[in-house]
Amino acid sequence: MEHNLQNIINHTKFQEKLQLIANEQKIEFSEVQKKGADCVAELYSQQHPVANMLSVKGFQFMMSKAYNNKIDIDPKEIKKLMKLMRQNSVAFILTHKTYLDTVVLVTTLARYGMPIPYTFGGINLAIPGFKQLGKKLWFNFYPKKF
Secondary structure: OHHHHHHHHHOHHHHHHHHHHHHHHOOOHHHHHHHHHHHHHHHOOOOOHHHHHHHHHHHHHHHHHHOOOOOOOOHHHHHHHHHHHHHOOOOOOOOOOOOHHHHHHHHHHHHOOOOOOOEEEOHHHOOOOHHHHHHHOOEEEOOOOO
């Protein structure tokens, strides 16, 4: 994980943008680099197959206890989504009125053998222990305000 994180932080384009910010805001480059690295480190996560499997099993258990009916899924739409995901990067934009949308999405994708997406949760989910677990599963947290 550390190697990939450092590749992002040290990437030429990232460093060029940080230099641009430092120049525009008349701030020391080293200060902007530190803040930029902190933000990337806060957002960075790497999926782990065992953690993904445990989260899917946990979500499936949760769904089985909370709802009597199964999720209504249109197989034709799943096939379209599979094709789209094979050919493109896909971003799911969820409403987050509840976190149920994430549970349903992850459970459904896993059921059809599709990759589990990275998702983001607010700083309100950065509870000690839960944040560290989340960075190993499938979600991440917004960085603190600087």
